Amino acid sequence: MARWTVTFTDKPEMDRVRGDKKRRDAHIAFVRSRPELQIGGALAMRPMQDFPGAIWNVEAETRQDVERLILQDPYYVASLRTYKITEWGTASAIQGMLS
16 A cells, blocks of 8 residues: 545635535545545645645555545535645555664
């Protein structure tokens, strides 16, 4: 299994998506049901700032698995949100560096 970080960058209009309670509830249910999504949350550069994006840490076999996860998320709207996927290592690679 590899570990990946997904960094989302949102257009200002993404606030409408976040403000839709039904969609927000669906997004929360989605992320809670996905054990491979280890941590995620809104990304703000300073306190009290509107969220310009979000970040996820994901454990998955392939980049395609991560992309499938992104595309299934009720918060993903291609015209309002872009993403960057970065592989940052596997548990065995990290263990090797610590030895």
